Amino acid sequence: MFFFSMDQKKYQFISLWIILTLFFVSCKRDSNQPVPAAEQLGSQVIEITNTSHQNRTKSNVEVDLHRLKKEMIPEKGNTLLVVLGDKIIPSQLDDLDNDGKPDELVFQVNIAANDRIKALIYKVSKEFAANYHYKKRTHAQLGLKNGKKPFIIRDSIFSENGDLYKESMHHGPALESEIMAYRMYFDNRSSIDIYGKIHQRLELDTTKWYSNDEFIANDYGGDILFVSKTIGIGSLRTWNGKNAEVVKANKGRYAIVRASGPVRSVIDMCALGVNGSEELLSRMMIYAGHREMIYRAYLPKEMSAEFCTGVRKMDGADVRINKEAGYISLWGTDYPRINHEKYPKVTVGLGVVVPEQWQSKQFMDDELNHLIGVQPKDLFMEYYVTAAWNQERNGIRTADEMEEYMKNLSLRVNAPLQISY
Known part of the structure; x- marks a missing residue:
């Protein structure tokens, strides 16, 4: 049996509080966590199919925004995030016709031969999306x-x-x-x-x-x-x-x-x-x-x-x-x-x-x-x-x-x- 003084207990409580606080803050900003329900302004599932007999890595996915649900189209002050499994993955919105509005959402996936996977697209505020920073690779x-x-x-x-x-x-x-x-x-x-x-x-x-x-x-x-x-x-x-x-x-x-x-x-x-x-x-x-x-x-x-x-x-x-x-x-x-x-x-x-x-x-x-x-x-x-x-x-x-x-x-x-x- 172990005995602790009040000072020891107080110190342990404060230490535990600091650890838990840091954990939850890091979870909020960790791109490996899904989007919390309170941050979701909309969502849509898309299916991605590999029809070939080869496994595919870093395969490019180009999502035509005009084919998403109307309420999913980004407006001023919000944007889109992509989740595969329980991870937010790097993605990018591009305006290709120079009309000031994004036309395509792009990201990359690994997918096995003749397999089908689901990606979940979330509409979120730009403020929330700013928590996720992707390495610039092009x-x-x-x-x-x-x-x-x-x-x-x-x-x-x-x-x-x-x-x-x-x-x-x-x-x-x-x-x-x-x-x-x-x-x-x-x-x-x-x-x-x-x-x-x-x-x-x-x-x-x-x-x-x-x-x-x-x-x-x-x-x-x-x-x-x-x-x-x-x-x-x-x-x-x-x-x-x-x-x-x-x-x-x-x-x-x-x-x-x-x-x-x-x-x-x-x-x-x-x-x-x-x-x-x-x-x-x-x-x-x-x-x-x-x-x-x-x-x-x-x-x-x-x-x-x-x-x-x-x-x-x-x-x-x-x-x-x-x-x-x-x-x-x-x-x-x-x-x-x-x-x-x-x-x-x-x-x-x-x-x-x-x-x-x-x-x-x-x-x-x-x-x-x-x-x-x-x-x-x-x-x-x-x-x-x-x-x-x-x-x-x-x-x-x-x-x-x-x-x-x-x-x-x-x-x-x-x-x-x-x-x-």
Whole structure:
């Protein structure tokens, strides 16, 4: 039997009160706890189905807010949280049409082959949602040069002649995940270039795309592909029967950052005055934990042009084309920059895959590029661009590994998750 003095009991009571208080405060702010009933302004269950025979990790879920119950649409002062099981998971609301209202809720799930899971969406106040902070795992940036001064960071830029290649930061808009970064040139080429990383982390806000001696000494990545007049990787072109041609903007061009957050980043580039007075909107999108970039194109009306994409050629490269799966996989070595002494050759993997519903079943070559046809459906087309290099820690290191990645990517994009509202 133990005996305590009154002072001991008082001390123990105060200690226990402090511990319990800290516990309940941490529970309220711990993203592993579900939303308390008192904080719920609305809720809705959605079902997510994996129809493929493969387990899926970090699979992207895009929820169309217009398909949710009317009372679930976020208004001023409130937002949405997503719960899987008993955990609040990272999510993001994006306004993709620039009307000041969110259009999509995005998050990521792990789901077994041929399985179905439920996600619970809660409408809550922004004040309550502020208790949950998600690590930023993607980044998008856009800006203009400012002489020798720091860049002028902008959400959007516009050019009447469609060319701000020399004036814009890293020659056009750029986005990244922890694994890979992509940029699109702000001119008629609209070519896509790549930035490789040694370590998985966000780097563009620090390096602004270009490496220097200090960055190299600290294992930062950099530009790993020489694009010039080639298609680069995954750029959209038209096919004239012999060569890939750029899509010219005759009435201007704009770029805008639509999203830069914990789950994904989105950048739009729109060419005005295509084929006279038409517009062609290109959307680049990258998700956390993914090396591939999603390319989506929106047409105002049917165009007679044949579209294509692809990867640039490299002397001696190992090129593997799978017409049935709709991909091109290249593993090759070349100089990444003009200054060969400072920037020696690097070995890279380049790949594009076109989902079956947008395949034209055409594979072709011109002098500079390996190409695959892409055809719009309902004024829309989508394909996937991916890259690697042999200096990435625990990354893709061989042509066989690059092709294996392309095979798996093709399976994933041809069997997207199904959402039931």
